Amino acid sequence: MIDSLFLSVGAMKAGTTWLYEQLKDHPDIHFTPEKEIHYFANKVGIENQLNHRDRILKLKAILEKTANGNAKFISQNLEDISWYSEYARESEIDNEWYENLFRFNANKKFCADFSNLYCQMGRDGWDNVRKVAKNIKVIYTLRDPLERLWSHYKFHMKWVNREDDALEAGFEHFKELLDKHFFWVNAEYANNYKLLQQSLTDDELMILYFEDFRERPVDMLNKVQRFLGIEEIAPDESQLNKKVNKTKSFQMPEEWKEYALTKLSNSGALSNKKIFHSSW
Numbered sequence: 001m002i003d004s005l006f007l008s009v010g011a012m013k014a015g016t017t018w019l020y021e022q023l024k025d026h027p028d029i030h031f032t033p034e035k036e037i038h039y040f041a042n043k044v045g046i047e048n049q050l051n052h053r054d055r056i057l058k059l060k061a062i063l064e065k066t067a068n069g070n071a072k073f074i075s076q077n078l079e080d081i082s083w084y085s086e087y088a089r090e091s092e093i094d095n096e097w098y099e100n101l102f103r104f105n106a107n108k109k110f111c112a113d114f115s116n117l118y119c120q121m122g123r124d125g126w127d128n129v130r131k132v133a134k135n136i137k138v139i140y141t142l143r144d145p146l147e148r149l150w151s152h153y154k155f156h157m158k159w160v161n162r163e164d165d166a167l168e169a170g171f172e173h174f175k176e177l178l179d180k181h182f183f184w185v186n187a188e189y190a191n192n193y194k195l196l197q198q199s200l201t202d203d204e205l206m207i208l209y210f211e212d213f214r215e216r217p218v219d220m221l222n223k224v225q226r227f228l229g230i231e232e233i234a235p236d237e238s239q240l241n242k243k244v245n246k247t248k249s250f251q252m253p254e255e256w257k258e259y260a261l262t263k264l265s266n267s268g269a270l271s272n273k274k275i276f277h278s279s280w
Contacts, residue, residue: 002099002111005133006228009196010116012186013151014143015210017244020114022221028230030105031112033080034058034087039098041117044125047182049117052091059088079104095132109230110137119192120185126199136204137228140196142189143210144280145264146257149187153177154247166250174256178263187264190272209277217241 006029008016017035024031042050062084066074074081083104090097102111111133118125119140129136142148153174157166177183185192196205206227212220217240225232252260264270 002102002133004110004135004137005129006110006112007118007129007136007138008112008114009118009138009140010186010192011119011140011142011148011189012116013148013155013245014141015208015213016114016116016141018213018242019139019141019208019224021239021242021244022217022235023112023224026225026230026233028109028228029112030102030108030110032101033062033083036115037098037101037113038115038117039093039113040125040129041115041121042093043128044121046117046120046125050093052088055088059084095128098132110228116186119196121199122195123199136200137206138196138200138204139206139208139224139227140193141208141210141213142275142277144277145187145189145270146252146260148210149178149260149264150252151247152183152186154250155245156183158247163248166248167253171253171256171259175259178260184267188267188269189275190269193272193275207275211277211279 008019010016020031020035023029024035038047038049042048062077062080066077066081069077083101086097086100086103105111118138143151154163154166156177157163157169162169193207206224208220208224218235221235222232270276
């Protein structure tokens with residue numbers, strides 16, 4: 001069983017990768033080679049990112065990378081090779097499989113897993129988390145809902161190799177994508193927050209805002225470290241304002257903006273006033 005597990009649960013395009021970049025080398029946190037494992041969400045049927053074929057392909061990629069090196073290079077990457085071999089081993093995955101992914105943790109206070117799917121889990125998902133970890137800490141990061149939605153749209157277009165077509169794809173394509181569950185569920189702040197509150201105590205859950213990461217990065221990182229009860233390490237100043245997962249700076253057309261704002265308002269996605277930033 002894992003003693004302490006730190007989960008960053010989303011929202012997508014709200015600063016989770018930036019937070020990972022600041023914490024990945026912290027002496028009190030152990031990260032696996034895969035930042036986003038998605039195990040608990042997959043276990044309750046939220047997407048299927050851990051199917052056996054995809055895991056085998058990730059092992060294949062690391063083997064191809066190391067096979068092209070000399071014996072010294074391979075010896076320097078034995079831990080990654082071993083990790084991905086375990087990651088790909090079972091066709092049916094279970095809690096023991098997940099715990100084994102953290103077997104290289106050298107007594108660091110926290111094991112960490114960042115997955116934007118975890119905020120969508122109900123009690124059954126979180127009950128399983130508690131079967132794996134004695135103590136849990138969870139951070140849910142939010143961002144201006146319209147800006148996050150537009151960033152997500154551009155990131156999706158980049159993901160499907162259509163970044164330059166983000167506008168040319170047209171208004172109807174934009175509307176169709178927003179209506180897809182996998183896309184829109186990331187905008188459901190109020191519902192996702194409710195799900196988290198139902199399964200987590202106040203001292204297990206922290207809400208943070210993308211805007212504060214941008215305006216007060218050092219303060220926010222210190223806040224995270226205090227929340228986790230780990231050593232407060234001064235960040236690398238040169239990395240604080242570094243943008244990650246950048247997309248091109250297309251402006252959202254006014255018609256698209258009006259549609260997105262109406263959809264956000266009508267859905268009740270922002271109905272919980274406890275999750276709101278003054279800059280929105």
